[in-house]
Amino acid sequence: MSVVLQLLINSLIAGAIYALVASGFSLIYATSKFIHFAHGATIAFSAYFLYFFFSMVGLNFGFSVILAIIFAALLGFLMNIIVFKQLRKRKASGIILLIASFALMILLESLILLFFGADVKTIGYIKVVKGLEFLGAIITPLQIFIIISSFILLCLLFLFMKKTKMGKAMRAVSDNKDVAEIVGISSERIYNWAFIIGSAIAGIAGILISLEQNLSPTMGTGLMIKGFTGAIIGGIGSVPGAILGSFLLGLAENFGIWFLPSGYKDAIAFVLLFLFLLFRPNGILGIKKKGDKQ
Amino acid sequence: MNKKIFLISLGIAILIIGFIFIFNFQKQNVYKIGVIAPLTGIGANLGNPVINGMNLAVEEINANGGINNNPVKLLIQDGKLDGKASIDAVNYLLNVEDPDIFTTLFHLPAQSISPILKEAKKPLVYEAFTRSIVEDNPYAFKAHFDSLTGCEKLIKYAKENNKYDKLGILMAKVEYNELCLQGIKKIESDVEEYWYTFGETDFKTLLLKAKEDKIDTLVTLGLDFEYLGIFKQLTELGYPISIICATASECIFPKVIEVTSPELLDNTLAIDFVLNIDETEFAEEYSKKYGDSSFTDYVYGAIGYEEVMYITEAMKNCEPGDSICLTESLKNVYSYKTVINSKGFEDRVLQLTTDIYEFENGEWRLAE
Numbered sequence: 001m002s003v004v005l006q007l008l009i010n011s012l013i014a015g016a017i018y019a020l021v022a023s024g025f026s027l028i029y030a031t032s033k034f035i036h037f038a039h040g041a042t043i044a045f046s047a048y049f050l051y052f053f054f055s056m057v058g059l060n061f062g063f064s065v066i067l068a069i070i071f072a073a074l075l076g077f078l079m080n081i082i083v084f085k086q087l088r089k090r091k092a093s094g095i096i097l098l099i100a101s102f103a104l105m106i107l108l109e110s111l112i113l114l115f116f117g118a119d120v121k122t123i124g125y126i127k128v129v130k131g132l133e134f135l136g137a138i139i140t141p142l143q144i145f146i147i148i149s150s151f152i153l154l155c156l157l158f159l160f161m162k163k164t165k166m167g168k169a170m171r172a173v174s175d176n177k178d179v180a181e182i183v184g185i186s187s188e189r190i191y192n193w194a195f196i197i198g199s200a201i202a203g204i205a206g207i208l209i210s211l212e213q214n215l216s217p218t219m220g221t222g223l224m225i226k227g228f229t230g231a232i233i234g235g236i237g238s239v240p241g242a243i244l245g246s247f248l249l250g251l252a253e254n255f256g257i258w259f260l261p262s263g264y265k266d267a268i269a270f271v272l273l274f275l276f277l278l279f280r281p282n283g284i285l286g287i288k289k290k291g292d293k294q
Numbered sequence: 295m296n297k298k299i300f301l302i303s304l305g306i307a308i309l310i311i312g313f314i315f316i317f318n319f320q321k322q323n324v325y326k327i328g329v330i331a332p333l334t335g336i337g338a339n340l341g342n343p344v345i346n347g348m349n350l351a352v353e354e355i356n357a358n359g360g361i362n363n364n365p366v367k368l369l370i371q372d373g374k375l376d377g378k379a380s381i382d383a384v385n386y387l388l389n390v391e392d393p394d395i396f397t398t399l400f401h402l403p404a405q406s407i408s409p410i411l412k413e414a415k416k417p418l419v420y421e422a423f424t425r426s427i428v429e430d431n432p433y434a435f436k437a438h439f440d441s442l443t444g445c446e447k448l449i450k451y452a453k454e455n456n457k458y459d460k461l462g463i464l465m466a467k468v469e470y471n472e473l474c475l476q477g478i479k480k481i482e483s484d485v486e487e488y489w490y491t492f493g494e495t496d497f498k499t500l501l502l503k504a505k506e507d508k509i510d511t512l513v514t515l516g517l518d519f520e521y522l523g524i525f526k527q528l529t530e531l532g533y534p535i536s537i538i539c540a541t542a543s544e545c546i547f548p549k550v551i552e553v554t555s556p557e558l559l560d561n562t563l564a565i566d567f568v569l570n571i572d573e574t575e576f577a578e579e580y581s582k583k584y585g586d587s588s589f590t591d592y593v594y595g596a597i598g599y600e601e602v603m604y605i606t607e608a609m610k611n612c613e614p615g616d617s618i619c620l621t622e623s624l625k626n627v628y629s630y631k632t633v634i635n636s637k638g639f640e641d642r643v644l645q646l647t648t649d650i651y652e653f654e655n656g657e658w659r660l661a662e
Contacts, residue, residue, distance in 0.1 A: 003506060010498045110334065118338030119588075120519045120549070128553040130532035140530050213495050214522050218335060222493060254499045262500050263467050263489035 002136025007254050013143050015250025016150035017212070019243045020205035021227030022234070023157055024198035026242035028076075029231070030174040031187075031194040034097035038079060040224030041108035042199045046072035046206030047215050048112055051121055061125055069203040076199020079104060080191055088191075105221070112217040121215040146208050153204060154243050157197075161239060166193060174237060229273045235283030244284055248272075325366045325614050327352075327605060328393030330373040330383045330403055336493075337375035339518065341399055343591040344421070345370055346584050347598030348397075355602070361609045366602070369393050377406035384410050394609070394617050395419065395624075397601055401427075401470055408434055417621040419605065421597055423470035423515065428642050433621050437601060437636075437644040439541050439567060441470040441515060444648060446477035448565045449513070451650045451662050452538060453481055457563060458511035462486040462504050464497065464524065465514055474515050474540070488512070495523045498531065505533040513538045514545075518590070521545050525554040542566035542651045542658050543593045551656070562653040567646035568634045569658060571596050576633040596633045603630045604638065 021043060028036045049071045053064035083100055092100075131140035161167035172180040173190045181187055209223065226249065227242075234245025249269055256268040276283060329348065331341035348368055356365050369391045371383035380403035387393055388410070396411055397419045398404050404420035404427050411418045412431040420427060420434065423441035427434045452458055461482055465471035467489045478485055486507050488500045501524075504512060512535055514524055521539065525546075528535060539545035542564035551559065571577055571592045580595045581587050587595070605620075607630035612619035628638035637645040650662040 003502065006502050007499065010496075010502070013498075014496060113334050113338070118332075118335060118342075120339070120522055122522070122549055122553065124552060128526055128529050129555070131530045138531050214519055216336070216519060222495075257499055258503065261487075261489065262503065263491060265494070266491045 003258075005135055005137040007258055008251075009137050009139050009143070011251040011254040012147050012247070013139075013212075013250075014254060015247035016147045017205065017209055017223070018226045018230045018246035018249055019154060020150050020201060020208065021223050022230040022242035022246045023154055023239050024201035024205070025224070025227050026231045026234075026237060026239050027157070027170070027201070028194050028198040030237040030239065031170055032084065032097070032191055034084075034094040034101070035228070036101050036198075037098065037224060038101045038104035038108060039198065039202055039227075040220030040222075041105045041112075042072055042075055042079075042202040042220070043206040043209065043223055044112060044215075044217060044220035045075055045108060046203035047210035047219065048116055048217075049203075050207050050210055051116070051123060051215055054125065055121075055123060065207055068207055069200050072203025072206065073196045073200040075108075076195040076202070077192060079199075080195040084195075085188065085191070105224075109217050109221070116217070118217060123210050123215070126211060142211055146212060149204075149208070153201065157201070158240055160197075166190075170194060226269065229269050231283075232273055233276050233283055235285040238283070238285045241283050241285030248284075323364045323614055325361050325364055325606070325609050326391060326393035326395075327366065327368050327602065328384070328387040328391065328396040329368055329370045330380050330387075330396065330398040330407060331370070332375040332399065332403075333370075333372040335374050335376070337400055337517070340590065340594045341373075341375075343587070343594035344399055344598035344601075346580065346591070347595035347600075348602050350579060350583060350595070351599045351602035351606075355606055361606050364614055366606055366609070368602075373398065373403040373407075375400060375402060377402055380406045381410065383407075388414055388416070392615070394612075394615060394620055395605055397421070397605070401468070404434075405469075415621075416617050417624060419601060419624075421601070424473050425643055426469060426473075435624060435639055435642045435644070438597065439565070439646070439648070440643065441474040441540070442477045444477065444540055444565050445474035445513065445515075446480050447648060448538060448540060448563065448650060449478045449481045452511070452563055455661075457538075457561075458536070460484070460486070460507070460509050460511070462488055462507065462509035462512045463514070464488045464490075464500060464504065464512045466490055466492040466494065466516060466520065468492055471515055474513070478513060495519065497524050497527050501528060501531055501533055501535070504535060505531075509535060511536045511538055515540050518544065518547065518549075521547075521550055522553065525550050525558065529553065529555045529558055536561055536563075538563045540565050541568075542653075543569055543571075543589060546653055546658070547588070547590055556656070559653050560655070563661070564651050564653070564658070565648050566651060566658075567636075567648045568593055568596060569649070569651065571633070574633060600632060600634050600636055603632065604636070604644075606630075 025039045046068045049068035050064055053059045053067050054061055126142055131138040169185045170190055172185055173187050177187050230246030230249045231242040235241030252272055253265050253268050257265045331344055332338045333341050352366050352368055369387055373380035373383050384407040395417045399421045401422040401424050404422050408427045408431045418434045421438040423439055425436050428436045543566055545564050572589050576596055577592045604627050608623040608627040611623040635647055651658040652661040
């Protein structure tokens with residue numbers, strides 16, 4: 001029983017982290033319709049912003065967290081207006097935007113290297129001690145916080161998309177940009193907000209991950225791949241789908257390596273990705289579009 | 295008029311020939327060491343100190359008149375701990391600078407560039423835990439800790455001193471770790487294996503598996519982020535598992551101490567060939583030039599410094615540009631200025647004295 005519970009807890013922690021990555025990524029994809037790989041670099045940047053404000057400058061932790069989230073959102077906004085907006089003006093295809101996003105990811109990671117160096121860093125805010133015991137399983141207060149805060153955040157995101165005017169406008173642009181513009185929704189404004197909100201979520205993810213794990217300049221790349229996999233499984237472009245897919249991925253990885261040799265963890269994730277791409281390309285909650293084969 | 299043009303042309307021709315002569319003269323009389331090291335990305339925290347140490351040694355040698363009155367020059371390229379980037383760097387150096395010898399850090403770049411250098415008949419000194427490249431390439435020389443023999447020695451000590459009941463390994467699936475397992479299995483056949491993909495940071499489920507398999511000691515070899523993750527997560531989970539690691543100086547460093555319970559750190563076993571480097575004259579020189587440095591900086595700085603010292607000692611018997619002579623000379627170099635007490639090459643493997651250490655009360659204690 002305790003083993004199953006521990007595996008479930010491990011899966012929830014991993015899933016919550018993947019979900020935070022995937023939801024921001026999916027929000028940007030849903031509106032902008034391109035795979036924004038530099039989202040991973042935003043995660044890394046926010047973690048390093050926190051490190052800079054808290055560990056280097058010595059600001060109050062809470063204030064540093066708020067600043068890190070604001071700077072992450074600002075970074076996303078700047079990426080959109082400086083790079084992607086200009087490319088869209090030149091009628092660049094999704095592939096060009098994807099390549100530009102890759103280039104941005106490399107640039108941002110290199111900037112982190114330049115300013116902070118390559119060695120692994122820790123925030124050092126939380127004293128590491130043995131976790132709390134719950135029915136034989138162990139979980140730390142930070143891990144509980146990660147799971148709860150990601151659930152709350154994802155619920156808020158869901159409500160934002162369903163209930164607010166901006167959320168509805170985002171969904172309208174996601175469904176059909178041209179029709180949305182006819183009814184007076186500025187798609188550029190929506191792209192800006194998608195990047196700001198998506199990057200702010202990436203900022204929160206970066207902060208939580210930096211507290212749970214370590215900081216390294218390339219930390220966002222691996223997470224981005226997992227977040228992307230989660231988004232594909234759940235249905236790319238669907239924020240609730242991306243969240244569901246991420247939790248499923250966390251479960252599959254952790255329960256998978258319990259039964260299979262442990263080296264197969266990444267293989268499990270990618271087999272799952274291929275299976276979905278082959279047999280259910282729209283994912284679990286993805287919207288089937290006219291002309292899709294299924 | 296024609297005479298004037300002739301004289302100007304002659305002057306220009308003499309100048310060009312003169313420049314070519316001077317350029318070739320200089321080119322002929324510099325000993326060049328091509329260095330491929332990770333200067334950015336994963337491994338850069340170790341690659342940069344190696345370069346610092348090498349620079350320190352080259353400055354010292356050149357200040358004393360160079361080798362056979364010729365200066366020594368480092369030609370440094372960023373290999374990014376990536377096979378393709380390392381191959382590009384080697385091809386660039388071979389085609390443009392043609393160094394006498396190449397050096398690299400870690401197994402992956404060494405494995406990638408070794409066939410090219412074997413073809414070019416250029417000596418390669420690589421700092422990695424595995425000796426397979428030496429077996430494939432007659433121009434290759436291995437330095438650094440040897441995972442096959444090192445792990446064997448470590449587990450032999452652990453077994454003889456009853457340091458474990460049931461042993462497991464928790465390692466990234468890479469060649470140096472597979473060789474380490476081979477070494478372990480020479481002493482202990484009953485070993486549970488928990489492999490992960492290189493780059494993994496979440497070890498919770500693997501540690502749970504080890505606990506359920508009644509493992510009380512895990513052997514691990516890795517990079518800083520792996521040690522940090524394993525020690526931190528083991529502290530949080532509180533499982534009664536001890537760690538055996540290599541090398542000591544890389545395994546427990548200040549950040550690991552910050553995130554690990556003292557109980558878990560105590561009785562950690564490790565092997566190393568360089569431990570008190572921070573108390574040496576070399577460390578003093580290093581920090582004088584590069585400012586406050588970490589223990590790992592000193593270790594890798596010393597590795598780079600030592601590398602230049604034995605290479606330049608071997609260069610004394612050869613003309614600049616004679617790589618074949620340098621390969622032979624390097625095989626027989628025994629006496630040079632050393633900071634890590636290496637004793638030259640035997641079968642093209644650098645002879646290092648390794649000791650077993652046990653972590654006790656916040657510091658490493660020599661166990662054997």
